[in-house]
Amino acid sequence: MPQPTLRNRTLLASGFHAPVLGEVDVLTDVLIAIGRKGEIVAVTRPADPGYAEARFAAEASGRLERLPEGSYLLPGFVDCHVHAPQYPQLGAALDVPLEVWLQKYTFPLEARYQDLAFARRAYSLLVADLIANGTTTALYFATVHQDATRILVDICLEKGQRALVGKVAMDDPETCPDYYRDASVDAALSGTRALIEYVRGHPGNPEGRVKPVVTPRFIPSCTDATLQGLGEIAGDCGCHVQTHVSESDWAHGYVLSRHGITDTESLDRFGLIGRHSMLAHANLLTVADMETLKVRQAAVAHCPLSNAFFAGAVFPLKSALEKGLHVGLGTDISGGPSASMLENCRAAVTVSRMLESGTDPGRPPHARGSGIPTRIDFRHAFHVATAGGAKALDLPVGEFSPGYQFDAIVIDTRAKGGSIRLWDEFDHGEGILQKIVFTASKANIGTVWIGGEVVSADG
Ligand SMILES: [Zn+2]
Helix, strand or coil, X not given: CCCCECCCCEEEEEEEECCCCCCCEEEEEEEEEECCCCEEEEXXXXXXXXXXXXXXXXXXXXXXXXXXXXXXXXECXXXXXXXXXXXXXXXXXXXXXXXXXXXXXXXXXXXXXXXXXXXXXXXHHHHHHHHHCCEEEEEXXXXXXXXXXXXXXXXXXXXXXXXXXXXXXXXXXXXXXCCCCCCCHHHHHHHHHHHHHHHHCCXXXXXXXXXXXXXXXXXXXXXXXXXXXXXXXXXXXXXXXXXXXXXXHHHHHXXXXXXXXXXHHHHXXXXXXXXXXXXXXXXXXXXXXXXXXXXXXXXXXXXHHHHHHHCCCCCCHHHHHHHCCEEEECCCECCXXXXXXXXXXXXXXXXXXHHHXXXXXXXXXXXCCCCCCCCCCHHHHHHHHHHHHHHHHCCCCCXXXXXXXXXXXXXXXXXXXXXXXXXXXXXXXXXHHHHHXXXXXXXXXXXEEECCEEEECCC
16 A cells, blocks of 8 residues: 655556647656655656666665556546535436526525534535545535635645635525525625635645635626626635536526626626636537637636536537637536546536437437537546646646646556456557546545545545
């Protein structure tokens, strides 16, 4: 078993990463030297000069760790869209449209986080489960509650997960129930500022592993005054921003009728679209909207499973990537009924194919699909789940390169109870990653490191 920390040590491993969209870099017996703050100092391949000497030196000083045969190193997953309080309803409440789902199931559940004991219980389970699923970075919506959101921050720090956490702002009495909303514009804004100060001044957060996020739920939940104020806070603090954009016909149409412009145009007018903005779903963007996101260098969180239940549309991932947009992958717990980024990788591939081919057997083949190539493969899915999401969030993780933090997981293909089967006769190179993406399960996820430290170990 590896030591509890890889800081100041060197790992000898084989595995995969995908810093470049559409390409997989196969790593075979590489040496990854990790520094005292969990940063990758050097990645040396067998063909590189100095490899033998570096390996000998690490071994002689007792600082060499090795992954066993059959184990593969991957970057940890970056989940770009999680509603932390909705974890108790993961896999449930999938029977009604978005606007009904919020009022019927989700606002009542989120309101329970006023109870701090409940918040601690739910958030502890969530963060532990996500780490065990290989999610080393998560972008979290919390609730409107200041104290419960602070508990989520504390738990991420206690368990060592890299996280971005936002107190949800939602103050419009027309759309938010009396029992669950910010009491006023001032409550929404001062609560947001207070959470930012709490995270940045947290004594357990010297490395900035947890970051604060300005979090308007979405335009339909917020008054214009709150949106305006949050845009100003985002400009002042330089924080990340997260919200939802043009998710469903209802959400997209709501903004058009209230503001007379698209969701993206409206958020942009409020100063909420910038390099550190993560916009969930984005299924119904216009061509001009996409251009705005590109110019602002903002990012989209693609949530393929959730979109199948609540959006009524498939996000055109391939077009967005080809246009040069930053895109990450999101589970959208609990709109998407799985906490697994691997399952969302599979869904991203599947829905991209169905968008291209179409689905209705009652239509002739030529009239069944989008009419343009939209399919992606496991390489794109793995990229957006790791390096792509990290770039979208502007965080130095998601790949094994010098200067990046060592956030990584082990896929143990020989794990008892695992679901991946490799065949020496057939499986080689990036084909092994393809099998991991499509068939690995939680039992195959072994050690998880964040910042070079073990945060979850099997056994
Ligand atoms: Zn969401």
